[in-house]
Amino acid sequence: MKGKMKIRFPLSIAHLAVILTLLAGAALAHAQAPSRIVGTITAINGSTLTVKTDADGVHQVNVPAAAALKRIAPGQKDLSTAETIQFSDLAVGDRALVKLDPGAPAGTSEALQIIAIKQADLALKQQTDREDWQRRGVGGLVKSIDAASGDLVLTSGAGVLAKTITVHTTKATMLKRYAPASVRFDEAQPAPLDAIHAGDQLRARGEKNADGSEITAEEVVSGSFRSIAGTITSLDAAGATLVVKDLATKKQVTIHITAETQMRRLTEMMARMLAMRLKGTTSGGQSGLGGNATAANGAAGGQHGGGGGQWSGGQHGGTGGQAPDPQQMLSRASAIQLGDLQKGEAVMLVATDGANEVTAITLLAGVEPLLEAPAASQNLLSNWSMNGGASAAEAAAQ
DSSP, X not given: OHHHHHHHHHHHHHHHHHHHHHHHHHHHHHHHSOSEEEEXXXXXXXXXXXXXXXXXXXXXXXXXXXXXXXXXXXXXXXXXXXXXXXXXXXXTTOEXXXXXXXXXXXXXXXXXXXXXXXXXXXXXXXXXXXXXXXXXXXXXXXXXXXXXTTEEEEEESOGXXXXXXXXXXXXXXXXXXXXXXXXXXXXXXXXXXXXXXXXOEEEEXXXXXXXXXXXXXXXXXXXXXXXXXXXXXXXXXXXXXXXXXXXXXXXXXXXXXXXXXXXXXXXXXXXXXXXXXXXXXSSOOOSSSOSOHHHHHTOOOXXXXXXXXXXXXXXXXXXXXXXXXXXXXXXXXXEOOGGGOOTTOEEEEXXXXXXXXXEEEXXXXXXXXXXXXXXXXTTTTTTOOBOOOOOHHHHHHO
């Protein structure tokens, strides 16, 4: 009898260990399963939605007849007034927040509730927000922060158009900061004033004084981004990357290009006009990459999106009859793709912060005349627009 116990007892412990391991694994898998997904509807097949999420790829979700379907306007947060809709009212391109049923069979995703925003409504809201940021927004590099008063001083513009702007914040100001390595407005998170540092890029929207030198901010978005000016040493169209030799550090930097990266090319005439405009002179320098590498490194400031869409910063006006504003000139430059770039040409770009590998936010080619003008290159791209995602449905459901 004792001999049998010696055999059975160790086996029972082994069985128990296996059972506990399986249970722990099942509990972990259940804990890691998402409770909701947020993204854009890319396909509808029968009662199944395909949703491309903002975070982790594509999900297929079955929508049973019992699921609660609601439609809200962009920015709406009170679900008590949301419109009840049918499954047939959903369309490809709509934004959706899908709350998942935790009791669904293993390996399947079923919706308990869907909160949707029509694609057309979202586009209209984005356009309205872009216009509001243009009209009531300011932006630039943070020069100083006064924590006691809540005031920040920005430097904006370039060359002869450079100016300082004082941003007044209050307890009611919505302060947000871009997530590390992110260029999406909808991924910006609430952050205190002391998270903002000198040298950061910042956009603010609110009530400006008559000359735009002061603004009482309703919303502030800040982040640390990197400015790079250099020459392309290699291109990988399949991998959506290029390698640039930074003229300031003399080091190679791998640049990732995404669908949200804004890429434009200046014509030679436009580049020379822009350099002259920023320097306040009547003649441009010679083309070529010679010049001051350190000054070239300060070529670009960061960009900030708002309101779930793409927008461009406020215009810096000159005196009547003078050449167009630099931001207007950038907006008229031709849009390009990665395949339009060539090894050996010069580029200026704003990217996520990083030492050897970054993601481009904005990239400008055809910039050789600008790299010869140290003052002209400062903050050139600081008000160029940047894409941002839209998560109004997610905000509404919180």
